[in-house]
Amino acid sequence: MQVKKYLVLVVLFILPIVAYLFFASGVTNFGKLSVLSKGVSDVVHMDGDASFKDNITVVGFLGNHPDNKNGNAFNLNQKIYKRFYQFKDFQFVMVMPKGTEEKAANLKKELGLLVDMKKWNFVFGDEQQIRDFFGSLDTDLQLESDLSTPYAFIIDKELNLRGRTEDGEEATLYGFDATSVSELNNKMVDDVKIILAEYRMALKKNSANRQK
Known part of the structure; x- marks a missing residue:
């Protein structure tokens, strides 16, 4: 009985606090995520x-040979997508050249x-569309x-690129290096949070204002 009592307390009180800290910690440490490009x-x-x-979109470029970028895709899938895809307004978009549709389907099947x-989407364009x-x-x-880059980018709902502005000796962080598990863990996870x-x-604030 005593064990059940403690379990109930954990579910009712501890888990909500952990969920709050999940988001609040990032906001406390960094404030709002900087708008780098509009x-x-x-x-x-x-x-x-x-x-x-x-x-809220994570964008990547896997290029003409996505099979050579499987490690990048796997890292993003495990460290970022898997952690956040259940949020209804969160998605992945991989921009790829036309002609790679079959390779993209195979990659999606493998990651699946x-x-x-x-929430993992692919779009296909010609070279000029992708470069533009x-x-x-x-x-x-x-x-x-090959129209690829190891970097993944965060685009907000208003089509702004989000990231970190120059801080001390660190340059502005436009994108996150998907070849680096530590960068995904230590920076990108926090920024998505x-x-x-x-x-x-903002949604809670707007709802509260409407109820006044």
């Missing part, structure tokens, strides 16, 4: 069924053995010759 192009003009509007892939879209991010990074918390706090 007016990022949407991907609705590319082949596929995805849009950034009204979604680990988690539900319903990447240019709209307005970063200090460049696409590789912050932006999710930001929107949820």
Whole structure:
């Protein structure tokens, strides 16, 4: 009986506090996630069924040979997507060249053995479309010759690129290196928490104002 009593207390009191700290810790440490670029192009003009509007989106570029980028995709899937995909306004969008549709389907099937892939989307464009879209991010990074990059980016619901501005000796962080598990764990996880918390706090505030 005593054990059951403690379990009930944990469920009723401890878990809600842990859930709160999950979001609040990031907000306390960093405040709002900085807007680095405004007016990022949407991907609705590319082949596929995805849009950034009204979604918090992690964007990646896997290039003409996504099978060579399986490690990047796996890291993002395990460290970021798997952790946050159940939030209804969160999604992944991978921008890929036309002609890689079959490779993308195979990758999605492989990653789907680990988690539900319903929020992992692919869009396909020609080289100019992909380069134009990447240019709209307005970063200090460049696409590789195969139209890939190891970096993943966070786009908010208003089509702004979010990240970290220059802080001390660290340069502005436009994207997160998917080859680095430590960068995903130590930086990107926190930043996704912050932006999710930001929107949820705004939603609660708006709801409270309407009830007054």
